[in-house]
Amino acid sequence: MMRFVIRRVAVSVLMLWLASVVIFVTLRVIPGDPIAARGTLPGFTAEQMAQLRHELGLDRSILAQYLDWMSGVLRGDFGQSFFSDFSTTELIATRIVPSVELALMATLVGLLIAVPAAVAIALRPHSWLDRVLSSGAAGGMAVPPFWLGILLVAFLSIELGWFPTRGYVPFVEDPLENLRFVALPAVTMGVVVAAPVLRFLRAALLDVTRSDFVRTAEGKGLLWHEAVVRHALPNALMPTLTFVGMVVGSMLGGIVVIEYVFGWPGLGALAVDSVGKRDYAVLQGVVLLAAAAFVLTSLVVDLLSVVIDPRLRDQMST
Amino acid sequence: MSVPLLSVRGLSVAFRDRRGETLPLREVSFDLRAGQRLALVGESGSGKSLTAFAIMRLIRPPGRIASGEILLEGRDLLGLSARQMAAVRGGEIAMIYQNPLSAMNPVQTIAHQLVEAIRRHSAVSKDAARRRAIDLLGEAGVPDAASRIGSYPHQFSGGMLQRVVIAMALAADPKLLIADEATTALDVTTQARIVDLLARIVDDRGAAIMFITHDLGVAAALCDDVQVMYAGRIVERAEARRFYEHPIHPYSEALLEAVCRLDAEPDRRLTAIPGNPPLAGAFPSGCAFHPRCPHAVPICAEQAPPRVPTGGPGWFAECHLGRERLDGLTLADAKEPLP
Numbered sequence: 310m311m312r313f314v315i316r317r318v319a320v321s322v323l324m325l326w327l328a329s330v331v332i333f334v335t336l337r338v339i340p341g342d343p344i345a346a347r348g349t350l351p352g353f354t355a356e357q358m359a360q361l362r363h364e365l366g367l368d369r370s371i372l373a374q375y376l377d378w379m380s381g382v383l384r385g386d387f388g389q390s391f392f393s394d395f396s397t398t399e400l401i402a403t404r405i406v407p408s409v410e411l412a413l414m415a416t417l418v419g420l421l422i423a424v425p426a427a428v429a430i431a432l433r434p435h436s437w438l439d440r441v442l443s444s445g446a447a448g449g450m451a452v453p454p455f456w457l458g459i460l461l462v463a464f465l466s467i468e469l470g471w472f473p474t475r476g477y478v479p480f481v482e483d484p485l486e487n488l489r490f491v492a493l494p495a496v497t498m499g500v501v502v503a504a505p506v507l508r509f510l511r512a513a514l515l516d517v518t519r520s521d522f523v524r525t526a527e528g529k530g531l532l533w534h535e536a537v538v539r540h541a542l543p544n545a546l547m548p549t550l551t552f553v554g555m556v557v558g559s560m561l562g563g564i565v566v567i568e569y570v571f572g573w574p575g576l577g578a579l580a581v582d583s584v585g586k587r588d589y590a591v592l593q594g595v596v597l598l599a600a601a602a603f604v605l606t607s608l609v610v611d612l613l614s615v616v617i618d619p620r621l622r623d624q625m626s627t
Numbered sequence: 628m629s630v631p632l633l634s635v636r637g638l639s640v641a642f643r644d645r646r647g648e649t650l651p652l653r654e655v656s657f658d659l660r661a662g663q664r665l666a667l668v669g670e671s672g673s674g675k676s677l678t679a680f681a682i683m684r685l686i687r688p689p690g691r692i693a694s695g696e697i698l699l700e701g702r703d704l705l706g707l708s709a710r711q712m713a714a715v716r717g718g719e720i721a722m723i724y725q726n727p728l729s730a731m732n733p734v735q736t737i738a739h740q741l742v743e744a745i746r747r748h749s750a751v752s753k754d755a756a757r758r759r760a761i762d763l764l765g766e767a768g769v770p771d772a773a774s775r776i777g778s779y780p781h782q783f784s785g786g787m788l789q790r791v792v793i794a795m796a797l798a799a800d801p802k803l804l805i806a807d808e809a810t811t812a813l814d815v816t817t818q819a820r821i822v823d824l825l826a827r828i829v830d831d832r833g834a835a836i837m838f839i840t841h842d843l844g845v846a847a848a849l850c851d852d853v854q855v856m857y858a859g860r861i862v863e864r865a866e867a868r869r870f871y872e873h874p875i876h877p878y879s880e881a882l883l884e885a886v887c888r889l890d891a892e893p894d895r896r897l898t899a900i901p902g903n904p905p906l907a908g909a910f911p912s913g914c915a916f917h918p919r920c921p922h923a924v925p926i927c928a929e930q931a932p933p934r935v936p937t938g939g940p941g942w943f944a945e946c947h948l949g950r951e952r953l954d955g956l957t958l959a960d961a962k963e964p965l966p
């Protein structure tokens with residue numbers, strides 16, 4: 310068991326390191342650098358721009374720049390933003406809380422939609438409810454999230470005035486307001502999470518409800534819905550957990566757009582800003598963090614699977 | 628005569644698929660007295676499991692019970708609400724399954740699954756239910772039950788897990804146990820032990836058992852009566868000794884001969900009876916066995932055979948030649964009377 314955990318963590322660290330190399334190299338290889346991105350500034354000669362590059366260390370070899378960056382990252386210092394007076398670490402620190410909050414709330418909303426819906430389907434497969442919910446899921450996967458976000462804003466904020474259109478209030482300042490602000494972006498992202506999870510869990514549940522042990526459960530006197538909820542659902546949730554991990558991990562791409570639509574001061578918005586400016590340090594930091602979130606999610610999911618599945622647990626200990 | 632424990636009347640099960648509807652179980656009728664041990668034998672696909680699951684009302688779509696009555700002490704189970712039926716399942720009728728590993732929930736402990744079965748049918752505390760579960764496991768021959776009850780299904784061997792499944796079936800002290808090939812998945816020694824265990828359990832508790840198997844030897848060891856299925860119908864029923872010595876139906880005869888030959892040949896193949904059992908949807912006309920029957924006469928292909936009483940309570944054979952074969956038997960008996 311311990312060996313599995315250690316190995317799994319080691320793999321995660323390795324994946325992160327690889328990600329850092331890919332991120333770093335990709336950024337240097339694509340054309341343009343922070344200086345060029347400013348365009349030719351009036352009053353700046355080519356000489357002065359070269360001077361600026363030198364000051365920022367951009368004229369050194371990629372390897373030297375990478376080692377420099379990495380040694381900083383390992384100490385928690387993501388480098389200096391080329392454009393802001395704040396360090397990347399500070400920029401990220403102020404943005405990470407809203408992003409993580411949005412991601413967690415979206416996951417929660419997604420599960421609150423997907424799990425009951427999948428159970429309802431499993432109770433009466435191929436019923437009209439199944440058809441409605443399944444097409445809903447297919448629709449949810451086809452609809453661009455920003456469009457859904459705009460729809461929600463149009464109806465629930467502008468039309469009905471129930472929620473603010475955009476913005477953010479820290480939870481520590483005013484928890485209730487915070488929830489009002491997070492509601493719409495979380496629901497939007499939640500639908501993005503719910504749709505594929507519902508499809509996956511539905512298939513898993515329909516499969517598991519046909520297993521012998523669910524019939525055994527009925528055979529000992531459980532009603533159908535009890536057999537589904539107590540026996541089929543836990544078994545169907547195990548493979549779904551891994552899938553949810555993947556969906557949440559890849560949600561980080563979608564979150565950029567949603568943060569923009571809702572004026573949510575998260576990492577996504579920060580990333581978009583820094584891409585435009587080729588603000589290497591910030592961009593690297595954000596993308597590395599996104600990679601870290603993905604790696605961490607799958608690590609947590611894998612460890613959790615082992616904790617809840619007795620068969621895996623035994624496999625690990627032998 | 629008093630009401631039988633279980634009385635199945637004209638039970639048919641239908642399956643719907645792309646090609647239309649098939650009737651793998653056709654008008655099955657039989658009785659089971661309280662405490663009686665009945666073997667249900669037949670080749671693969673003859674409808675033994677369907678009979679069992681139909682009695683439990685556990686036929687899954689696209690299958691359904693198309694017609695018939697299932698009377699438990701005179702009460703028709705097919706008329707019960709889902710809730711009433713749930714009280715019968717595991718309460719009055721309990722089932723033991725062919726594959727114990729797939730019959731148990733892989734992510735719950737044995738304790739959890741047994742306690743659930745016990746508390747479903749009696750209002751006892753969790754602790755009391757757990758103590759009872761340990762007793763039941765002990766009765767079913769699981770050594771060290773108190774310490775093993777917290778284990779998961781995959782941590783047991785097949786034979787041990789079958790004992791767990793048996794213990795679970797005993798949770799509410801049912802009047803009828805249905806064992807669907809409860810020993811098929813096990814090795815021969817374990818098989819014998821489980822059969823002994825079942826015999827002892829039904830003896831001790833006075834429960835009836837319907838023992839489904841395609842092993843005639845096991846059936847003989849355990850049961851009072853033997854009932855043979857072929858192509859979704861019961862073709863013969865008789866007391867075990869009589870059945871083994873003088874089968875009336877040619878199919879029963881062929882089955883018994885096949886067993887003898889199997890015993891002789893070390894290379895066991897289950898193609899002992901020439902030809903293949905028919906598939907549901909393609910049952911031959913008249914008597915479904917006629918294409919494989921060495922005694923078939925023209926009428927066998929044309930008319931469904933009558934149910935010929937064969938001399939005992941509930942005994943019969945469904946065969947056009949039943950009368951003659953029975954008469955031949957009584958003639959032989961007259962010359963050489965059975966003890």
Ligand SMILES: Nc1ncnc2c1ncn2[C@@H]1O[C@H](COP(=O)(O)OP(=O)(O)OP(=O)(O)O)[C@@H](O)[C@H]1O
Nearest residue numbers: 642651670671672673674675676677678841906907
């Ligand atoms: N899910 C299903 N869909 C369609 N037909 C089915 C289904 N289940 C069973 N049947 C039909 O019912 C017939 C009898 O099946 P059953 O499981 O009762 O056989 P059995 O006598 O128990 O055989 P075995 O010894 O292999 O367990 C099968 O041959 C098949 O034609």
Ligand SMILES: [Mg+2]
Nearest residue numbers: 675676677808
């Ligand atoms: Mg079967």
